[in-house]
Amino acid sequence: MREILSRALTKHQNKADFLEIRIEKTENTAIQFQGHKLEKISSSQQIGGNVRALVKGGWGFISFNQLDNLEEKIQEAIQIASLIGKGKSELASTTVAVEIIKQELEGDFRKIDLRVKKELMQNYNDLIMSYHPTIQSSRVNYADRFSTIYYANSEGTYLEQEKPFISISFTAIARDGDNVQMANESIGSTKGFQRAENLSSQAQKAAQRAVNLLKAEPVEGGEYTVVVDQRLGGVFIHEAFGHLSEADFLYEDERMRKMMKLGEKFGNSGLNVVDDGSIPHLLGSAKYDDEGVKTRKNYLIKDGILVGRLHSRETAAKMGEMPTGNARALNYHYKPIVRMTNTYIEAGKNSFEDLLSGISKGIYACDCYGGMTTFENFTFSAGEGYMIRNGKIAEPIRDVVLSGNLFTTLLNIEGIGNDLKIIESGGGCGKDGQSPLPVSFGSPHLRIKKVVVGGK
Amino acid sequence: MKKLLERARKKVDSAELFKVKSKTIPVNFEVNRLKSIDIAEQEGLALRIIHQGRLGFSSLSGNGDFDSILEKAIASSEYGAVSAFNFPPKMETKSKKRLEIYDKRVKNKSVEEMVGIGEKLIDQFRDFDPHLRIDLNILQDYSQIEYVNSQDEDFTYQKTTFSCSIMAQKVETKDILMVYDSISFGNDNLNIEELKAEIIKNLQWSKKIVPIKGGKMPVIFTPKAVITLILPILSGLNGKMVYQKISPFTNQLGNKLWGELFSLYNDGTIDFALGSAPFDDEGIETRRFPLVEKGVVKSFYYDLQTAGLAGVESTGNGIRSGIESEPAPKINNLIMEEGKVPFSEMIKDIREGIIIDQVLGLGQGNILSGAFSNSVQLGFKIEQGKVVGRIKDIMIAGNALTDLKNIVAIGDKARWINGQYKFPHLYLKELSVSTKSN
Numbered sequence: 001m002r003e004i005l006s007r008a009l010t011k012h013q014n015k016a017d018f019l020e021i022r023i024e025k026t027e028n029t030a031i032q033f034q035g036h037k038l039e040k041i042s043s044s045q046q047i048g049g050n051v052r053a054l055v056k057g058g059w060g061f062i063s064f065n066q067l068d069n070l071e072e073k074i075q076e077a078i079q080i081a082s083l084i085g086k087g088k089s090e091l092a093s094t095t096v097a098v099e100i101i102k103q104e105l106e107g108d109f110r111k112i113d114l115r116v117k118k119e120l121m122q123n124y125n126d127l128i129m130s131y132h133p134t135i136q137s138s139r140v141n142y143a144d145r146f147s148t149i150y151y152a153n154s155e156g157t158y159l160e161q162e163k164p165f166i167s168i169s170f171t172a173i174a175r176d177g178d179n180v181q182m183a184n185e186s187i188g189s190t191k192g193f194q195r196a197e198n199l200s201s202q203a204q205k206a207a208q209r210a211v212n213l214l215k216a217e218p219v220e221g222g223e224y225t226v227v228v229d230q231r232l233g234g235v236f237i238h239e240a241f242g243h244l245s246e247a248d249f250l251y252e253d254e255r256m257r258k259m260m261k262l263g264e265k266f267g268n269s270g271l272n273v274v275d276d277g278s279i280p281h282l283l284g285s286a287k288y289d290d291e292g293v294k295t296r297k298n299y300l301i302k303d304g305i306l307v308g309r310l311h312s313r314e315t316a317a318k319m320g321e322m323p324t325g326n327a328r329a330l331n332y333h334y335k336p337i338v339r340m341t342n343t344y345i346e347a348g349k350n351s352f353e354d355l356l357s358g359i360s361k362g363i364y365a366c367d368c369y370g371g372m373t374t375f376e377n378f379t380f381s382a383g384e385g386y387m388i389r390n391g392k393i394a395e396p397i398r399d400v401v402l403s404g405n406l407f408t409t410l411l412n413i414e415g416i417g418n419d420l421k422i423i424e425s426g427g428g429c430g431k432d433g434q435s436p437l438p439v440s441f442g443s444p445h446l447r448i449k450k451v452v453v454g455g456k
Numbered sequence: 457m458k459k460l461l462e463r464a465r466k467k468v469d470s471a472e473l474f475k476v477k478s479k480t481i482p483v484n485f486e487v488n489r490l491k492s493i494d495i496a497e498q499e500g501l502a503l504r505i506i507h508q509g510r511l512g513f514s515s516l517s518g519n520g521d522f523d524s525i526l527e528k529a530i531a532s533s534e535y536g537a538v539s540a541f542n543f544p545p546k547m548e549t550k551s552k553k554r555l556e557i558y559d560k561r562v563k564n565k566s567v568e569e570m571v572g573i574g575e576k577l578i579d580q581f582r583d584f585d586p587h588l589r590i591d592l593n594i595l596q597d598y599s600q601i602e603y604v605n606s607q608d609e610d611f612t613y614q615k616t617t618f619s620c621s622i623m624a625q626k627v628e629t630k631d632i633l634m635v636y637d638s639i640s641f642g643n644d645n646l647n648i649e650e651l652k653a654e655i656i657k658n659l660q661w662s663k664k665i666v667p668i669k670g671g672k673m674p675v676i677f678t679p680k681a682v683i684t685l686i687l688p689i690l691s692g693l694n695g696k697m698v699y700q701k702i703s704p705f706t707n708q709l710g711n712k713l714w715g716e717l718f719s720l721y722n723d724g725t726i727d728f729a730l731g732s733a734p735f736d737d738e739g740i741e742t743r744r745f746p747l748v749e750k751g752v753v754k755s756f757y758y759d760l761q762t763a764g765l766a767g768v769e770s771t772g773n774g775i776r777s778g779i780e781s782e783p784a785p786k787i788n789n790l791i792m793e794e795g796k797v798p799f800s801e802m803i804k805d806i807r808e809g810i811i812i813d814q815v816l817g818l819g820q821g822n823i824l825s826g827a828f829s830n831s832v833q834l835g836f837k838i839e840q841g842k843v844v845g846r847i848k849d850i851m852i853a854g855n856a857l858t859d860l861k862n863i864v865a866i867g868d869k870a871r872w873i874n875g876q877y878k879f880p881h882l883y884l885k886e887l888s889v890s891t892k893s894n
Binding site: 115 | 487490491495496513514515518524525529532536589628629630631827829833848851892
């Protein structure tokens, strides 16, 4: 492969300031149960690639899955790049790397029979369906994927990286008359098939939560002090803050740059936020990003002060900063853009009881159905919620949706737990149509004042 | 395709092949200038089989080997669902009129022309307000669909899409105003002027931020925001949800749940609408039929397998969301019937209330129960029959099933949203609005 790619690059590299080719081979399996029925079982394979060319500051990109005519694609990419390029190409320099990275799996799912996977999921599904008479239906999803990515650029970098991914999710749907409730548990991993085994308690937990939600009352809307669990805290820091740290939003927008100026106070002292793609085997991890830059640990907020952001080679050059190893592409259909990897809030000092104490009427919000954000505004649906009354967890509530403004909410974090947990869930992150990109996120329990909760 | 089908038929009882070939060219402008052009060329082939009474499926993209997906489809049929249908036989098209979904002017549009449209728009917005940040996307898409099955049904068609999406942003200290709108259709006939006017109206209404107190109040949803209320309804009308008895409409066919004003239609036969096609993705002719008519639940939408299980006919709604997915019930185009009241009259009618134009968190939360809870990303306050400014940091919440019983009026002018939904303005008597410190 190296030879084919470098031959194609050498022939055309004098016509562009920078050229890169990515080829991706993927094998995957998907299984879904809905209710008692096996809804889907399939395995497939894909191969595809793309070429990206930089000419005078303009990018041309073409993705394809007919690989026979690589040179024609390179020419087409250069041609459209030339149409855009009217300035100067800027790319932060990076070490030329040549490396082949293999992954050792704990249970190679490519070698495991479809029947074994199906039967395992069927067992989990049976556990959910038989949990309680009010369980009306279920969704059990299994997916595995093994991709090999071949990357070469006109600077001499050549990388082969293997990326395994496996995810299992359980949804339980409970119904009592018109009242329909659902709960979800999701697990993702890069480690192999072993992660899919021994998940009975998670399957039952989803069922238990759906059944409990039938009895929960809808939350009363208003402003509350909220304690969020590690999963919701992790989603919050990823969605509401992390995306604003992605330099592609900022580098050409002067007003936005002003808003995200390094050195500004973003939170109270003790608040530390990190993105780190170099932690081995987490969902957002890789030795090199999709531009061939080595990943590393990047502090975004240190002691409440904004200290860093996430870059591609282009955004780093334009902002005069170092590349951070955050250029990632979902798959060969897409170009690499600035993305998070594994993002978390570092542990603080408070115990869970400390965080609850002194709250006369508040909300304990756990888990997350989903979150959305547009710059400063965010909204998250908690998967599970309880009232906090006089410093104690009280009755369950449902339909808890939190929203707010990022800047005020970060400053309103008034307690950080000592119980950091990194979450690996089967879903992923979405940006510019590239979704779901595997990421991890995490947080300790957090106590946040003045959060708006929607409701009656 | 026919040769591949023959190869499959030697090994299985019956088979179906679905092939897509597409080319998409998006021209992207970021921060007021041309940023990138990302061409995507794709080819994919999906094979579905019925073998010994069970369904099997596999797909390939790129230069793949047909025999290997045939093996995979057979392997998956060993555990696959028991088939509740047969692939459809060759059908004569019933409708007399030929459906238009392909415009060669879209396919032949040059990149330079698309760049020109974008540059002109950016100039016009910057003339309106030089501090605006404009991101926009002009896109053309061409696809070719081929279908064959072992019942001798076969068809092929071409389809084009042309679309323009615009995001106008204004950043002040700790306030970001974002106004988003888009227009999308199959032919080269987009009304970009109207799109521009809509965005500029919203920008004008947004200049002043006004305070608001929470509580129950009258609300107007613009056509862009109506999907907030309709998404839970659409999920409940899905034949699969009904068959699994998790739809709130499970035993409601023929029952009147809402007022006379509320009617919804599925329609796959509208020229150049994005959800239109002569056949759905499993060879059933698409059509127009009522889902809800004058408040009465009239019909659910089905693909072949779900219809077979439920003992009804497919409604032509077997749609694949990608080459790797099997057909599942999905709406073609969704049309909400227009009412009689202009938007301006709705505003005049309200003493204190809000207009909702953009929400965050669509589809989050428990859609099955009808519940919705969204943060309002762009909304305006009405006082004494006039729009007084933009509102911030508020949330709306409710249950679509019950809130749609409170329709005061429906707009007289429906608008296409994403080329697939046609919605008028919707005016509700009251809705729960939460704000900071109320």
